[in-house]
Amino acid sequence: MTRTNLNRSSKLLALVACTLLLSAFAAPAAAVSVAEEDAPAEGEVGEQVSATVTLDELYKNPQWNTWSVTGQTNLTDVTWTVTYYDQTGSKVGSDEFDGQNFSGATVSSDDGVSEVDVKVTGTVPEVTEYQYEEEQSFLLMGLSQSRNGGASNAIQSWETHHYTTESADARAAIENAEAAIESAGGADTQQAEQSLTQAIRAFDGDNPDFDLATELANEAEQQAGSAQQSSQTMQMAMYAVGGLVALLVVAGGFFWYRSNQTTYDKLG
Template identity: 85%
Template structure:
């Protein structure tokens, strides 16, 4: 290879490396404030009052803002936010309270010695607008972002939770039990059980679900699957018994044939 070709190869390699670095920089998101701890429920019943708390640290690194504000949003109702500030020793240096599903203005300033921030939201779990068995209903429990005067903003994190009613939870459990029963009855004729299960899920879904009907149909599907499995096992045992009987008859017939031949042989002798 000539020197010219070597130079071209080196330049091409350098160009490719530069493009790769550039693309990597674009693809890698800029880290925001870190979430050090979180105490957030994963599910809650409609109408129940719940609380969620997260602790933020590494407050001034990415981006390097010495002054900024915490902003939050939630789908809880009757909401109260409590923002508490701590220094490097863990001592409380201040707190703020806000009402409503959205808040801004919880100021974080390095000059105040703030090293950690606790954000707590308390409120009532909202109603479910539409139920779907395959996709558990979620609501925004807490969403936090880092904001600055002038409009600059960085998302910190969001936390969603599953919300349900006592009736929907009972129906969901019944449907899950029916699914397990059908799965365990593998090899049996579960067509009738599967039809009942489909109807149960259909009764569960939508804006106007009938959870009593869904529970009833799911229980029926579970029983049908159990009966199908039992019938299949009974049939299998019967087939084993018939097979054993055939084998026994074959053995008895063989012995009889053998003895008959022996008797005939003795008479001839």
């Protein structure tokens, strides 16, 4: 290869490397900025909850002067409230929508809108399938921006853990059993671990038995405690035997020493 070709190849490689480096550090353009959010981390099935998100930087990335907010949720009996504010923080309008999906909340710089609050209120849905290893969650709120031409950008989504009183009690019992087994240390916890496995099996699935899961988990916790106590009793017994043996050795040595130090008067 000639020197000219080598130079061209080197420049090409350098250009490719520079491009890759810049693309690795370049931050993706956000559709809209989320200034504040107030969303519950969890909710009980059947409970009514609310979440509110404040949007700003409304006309950057992309530079759309007019667009619409769209929303989705897995809550039931849903009401959406979209409130618009100007640069002074004064309310300039609001819209309300019903249903798990809404669209048509128009954001426009011509109306002086610089900030938008989106609030969703509804009922926490049922859990379709339980898994102990992974807490169940549902879509609390998902927001996007869309334009009449069909273009759209996802803004952000929020997930929330949902549960029932029975599932929460069963989960807590299983967690306690796991902690008891772990704290049992070197004790024989095989029986407790078997009960724990059965408790988790009773918890999992689309038709769980939380009463059975709680009962088995409580048994596992008790079994782990008994195993730990038995192990400690055995250790104490071994220490006691070791102490007794040591005492006998010392006593035997003492008597041997005394017997060898005793002198007898053969003449009486």
